[in-house]
Amino acid sequence: MSLFRPNIDRIEGYVPGEQPQTTDWVKLNTNENPYPPSPRVFEAIQAAATDRLRLYPDPIATEFRTVAAELFGVDADWVLPANGSDENLTIIIRSFVDPGELVVSPYPSYILYETLVEIQGGRHRRLPLNADWSWDMQTCRPLIEQAKLALVPNPNSPSGNRWSLDEIAELIPPQGMFVLDEAYGDFPDQPHCGEIFSRPAGERVIVTRSFSKSYSLAGIRMGFAVAHPDVITGMRKVKDSYNCDGIALAAATAALRDQQWMLENTAKIQKTRAILSATLVELGFNVVNSQANFVWATHPQREHREIFEALKQRNILVRFMTYPDVTYQDKPLTGLRVTIGTDEQNEILSAALREIV
Amino acid sequence: MSLFRPNIDRIEGYVPGEQPQTTDWVKLNTNENPYPPSPRVFEAIQAAATDRLRLYPDPIATEFRTVAAELFGVDADWVLPANGSDENLTIIIRSFVDPGELVVSPYPSYILYETLVEIQGGRHRRLPLNADWSWDMQTCRPLIEQAKLALVPNPNSPSGNRWSLDEIAELIPPQGMFVLDEAYGDFPDQPHCGEIFSRPAGERVIVTRSFSKSYSLAGIRMGFAVAHPDVITGMRKVKDSYNCDGIALAAATAALRDQQWMLENTAKIQKTRAILSATLVELGFNVVNSQANFVWATHPQREHREIFEALKQRNILVRFMTYPDVTYQDKPLTGLRVTIGTDEQNEILSAALREIV
Missing domain, CATH: 3.40.640.10 (Type I PLP-dependent aspartate aminotransferase-like (Major domain))
Known part of the structure; x- marks a missing residue:
């Protein structure tokens, strides 16, 4: 018999995004800053x-x-x-x-x-x-x-x-x-x-x-x-x-x-955010006008999980999100949340997306 | 009207021991180790x-x-x-x-x-x-x-x-x-x-x-x-x-x-603990046989708060504890909890106590 509070037994616990401990990833899944601290x-x-x-x-x-x-x-x-x-x-x-x-x-x-x-x-x-x-x-x-x-x-x-x-x-x-x-x-x-x-x-x-x-x-x-x-x-x-x-x-x-250090990095991220948003639109995604260090992209025809998996095979990690309780265009809402990386990471991502989508 | 939970409004909150941010204290009040980390x-x-x-x-x-x-x-x-x-x-x-x-x-x-x-x-x-x-x-x-x-x-x-x-x-x-x-x-x-x-x-x-x-x-x-x-x-x-x-x-x-580093420091603390305990007994304190990095000392005749204050005036910080709900020898229990310092700190403390008690 469990001695945990029933509340605790019932919950799954919050599951954070993947944190690979190796450095060979283009890691765009947990909204970290691509630039180093001051x-x-x-x-x-x-x-x-x-x-x-x-x-x-x-x-x-x-x-x-x-x-x-x-x-x-x-x-x-x-x-x-x-x-x-x-x-x-x-x-x-x-x-x-x-x-x-x-x-x-x-x-x-x-x-x-x-x-x-x-x-x-x-x-x-x-x-x-x-x-x-x-x-x-x-x-x-x-x-x-x-x-x-x-x-x-x-x-x-x-x-x-x-x-x-x-x-x-x-x-x-x-x-x-x-x-x-x-x-x-x-x-x-x-x-x-x-x-x-x-x-x-x-x-x-x-x-x-x-x-x-x-x-x-x-x-x-x-x-x-x-x-x-x-x-x-x-x-x-x-x-x-x-x-x-x-x-x-x-x-x-x-x-x-x-x-100043923080503001300079933020300005770079804002620029890359505009470039990535334009690329995603060009590839047929719907993209929210982002004011954060990530963008939310949904594709009207393609399966988001497949895109996520195809990127992962190329060592690019983005976040596949699924909201089973929200219906969007007659399906449960899913989408890709993509952290803004450096311009270099962004080019790798964009090239991969051009192949996949 | 407070929007805090009644539990929170009711409590005082835990009060930790004093943490002076200057370095001119013989600080023996919160059971820190007197030796540096490895x-x-x-x-x-x-x-x-x-x-x-x-x-x-x-x-x-x-x-x-x-x-x-x-x-x-x-x-x-x-x-x-x-x-x-x-x-x-x-x-x-x-x-x-x-x-x-x-x-x-x-x-x-x-x-x-x-x-x-x-x-x-x-x-x-x-x-x-x-x-x-x-x-x-x-x-x-x-x-x-x-x-x-x-x-x-x-x-x-x-x-x-x-x-x-x-x-x-x-x-x-x-x-x-x-x-x-x-x-x-x-x-x-x-x-x-x-x-x-x-x-x-x-x-x-x-x-x-x-x-x-x-x-x-x-x-x-x-x-x-x-x-x-x-x-x-x-x-x-x-x-x-x-x-x-x-x-x-x-x-x-x-x-x-x-x-090895930790064990060597612990061995030094055990030795100083024995020296301090003997000094306190010699000064008329009752001292518990300590197995920790501090000793608990009570004096049958003297006011513990006065000893605490007299030490503090000499830039020596120990912990004055008071347990109003516990009666000990017809008075509420009080006492001094003294962290084990270096041998040098211990000599400063002992000299001060010899003056005070």
């Missing part, structure tokens, strides 16, 4: 790798919070760093969701939200999106009105589309908390930077950020949340005392300080 | 700090698990690494404790267990210890019989005493899971190494380990759990996908491979 990051790691590692890190990450707060034009007590943005999502669910309470998030979107709600014993409902990734507000509104918590990534994944601030503001539950997941917030033509806090319900909003994408630091686990100090104070009770590694804090602080 | 650790950090940081780490930490498993003489699927041992404790509570289910742990002991149960909404009861840190089994037995989960650190903190394997085996709930927290498991004269798994209830036992103490790596956050593969598989569903930092995994793997 040289300042390596200097900071070097400087942090001393005998001081025998001591615990600063449990409240004073220096990191100061630098992150400046970026958002807020005080340091608005910032909570975490062991990856996923840890902040976990802390949020554990802070605000009692068993049976309603949590909503869009679908198709980041499926981890649903897994975390299931683990916590909350009740999850999906906010349906139209085929063009706009909101089906007639169905969404009553769900939002009852929700204790809503989580929305902007730009969204797998679609890469970006909703306007006015559209987002409509999604804040009148009686609940709202998480704006800006993991991809540095990639839009006009990047995000906490604009939502100046809206009337801003004190019930938590913005989450990641170092895995725009800062090229998926290998160290760091993310942070920005919210009103009362919200941060409560979340801090839920986090482990020393949830952030001393080396990771040093690396992330250095990355934040080198905005 | 040189192999710094080589590993260096080797891991490459452009590969733009990629996610291995989500199942294959290499780390292989090395840790060897140490325990088990297969790699018995091992779950985490972002510090505290994260594994959090994962365990979230895996096994539904709202209202009974969790037990000794008192006085590591207070984080109680905080984690409160956050989860479980019901916590304390297993009382006698004044000599032995178990009050008449009170404990009925609690253990009803418990879904029991957590016991061995050696215990703040006392530093070690219970025998036979005593520990009596504490395994007949219908529940048992966590043997071996954060200090490398420090006993005869160290721990998974002996409990060969007991009849071994498949319901989880042993947790830390890199913060014996491996001198509190600054990187790493710990691991050892348990039957069915237990590890379930716990893995609850953890964040990428809960372990790539650099921390590399550092911890290197630390495990350099057992």
Whole structure:
């Protein structure tokens, strides 16, 4: 007999994208940055790798919070760093969701939200999106009105589309908390930077950020949340005392300080994104206007799984996504989510696609 | 009106020991190792700090698990690494404790267990210890019989005493899971190494380990759990996908491979522990026979808070502990928990104590 909670026995657990540990792949499946982190990051790691590692890190990450707060034009007590943005999502669910309470998030979107709600014993409902990734507000509104918590990534994944601030503001539950997941917030033509806090319900909003994408630091686990100090104070009770590694804090602080490096890489990714989108359209794909570091492509005639497999045979890894509960053109929705690589990787991918499609 | 769960509003949150960020302290308050980590650790950090940081780490930490498993003489699927041992404790509570289910742990002991149960909404009861840190089994037995989960650190903190394997085996709930927290498991004269798994209830036992103490790596956050593969598989569903930092995994793997370094430091700490214990006895303290990297000292006549403050004025930081719910010699139990430093730090401490007491 299992002694696990029934919730845990029931779930499959979130399955992340493949992470081959060899380097002979054109790896375009988990939205990593194709460019290396800032040289300042390596200097900071070097400087942090001393005998001081025998001591615990600063449990409240004073220096990191100061630098992150400046970026958002807020005080340091608005910032909570975490062991990856996923840890902040976990802390949020554990802070605000009692068993049976309603949590909503869009679908198709980041499926981890649903897994975390299931683990916590909350009740999850999906906010349906139209085929063009706009909101089906007639169905969404009553769900939002009852929700204790809503989580929305902007730009969204797998679609890469970006909703306007006015559209987002409509999604804040009148009686609940709202998480704006800006993991991809540095990639839009006009990047995000906490604009939502100046809206009337801003004190019930938590913005989450990641170092895995725009800062090229998926290998160290760091993310942070920005919210009103009362919200941060409560979340801090839920986090482990020393949830952030001393080396990771040093690396992330250095990355934040080198905005120019991040912005230059982001600009290159935006250019390659335009080239890849055009190529995919030329090959007959429908492509969403992406504001993220990936594109969502569907082909009206071809089987996406076959394209995925054919690319994999050529050592090119993209993400094949399937959403059995969404019907699109009379079939369950499937598609390819392709991370933006370097121009060189993009040419390899494009050449392969020209052969396959 | 707060939107936090009532559990979260109610708790104070766990308060860790002070972490001054300046280096002019004789810091003996949070059981860090006074010796630096192995040189192999710094080589590993260096080797891991490459452009590969733009990629996610291995989500199942294959290499780390292989090395840790060897140490325990088990297969790699018995091992779950985490972002510090505290994260594994959090994962365990979230895996096994539904709202209202009974969790037990000794008192006085590591207070984080109680905080984690409160956050989860479980019901916590304390297993009382006698004044000599032995178990009050008449009170404990009925609690253990009803418990879904029991957590016991061995050696215990703040006392530093070690219970025998036979005593520990009596504490395994007949219908529940048992966590043997071996954060200090490398420090006993005869160290721990998974002996409990060969007991009849071994498949319901989880042993947790830390890199913060014996491996001198509190600054990187790493710990691991050892348990039957069915237990590890379930716990893995609850953890964040990428809960372990790539650099921390590399550092911890290197630390495990350099057992000699860890054992030499541990032997030095054991020697200093004997010297400090003798000094404290000489100064009139009652001192528990410690099997950890700290000692628990109580003075029959003096106020512990005053000694703590007098040491602090001399830039020596020890831990003043107070347990208002435990009566000892007609007063609430208080005492000093003193981490074992280097011989040099120990002489500074002893000289100060000779002045103060």
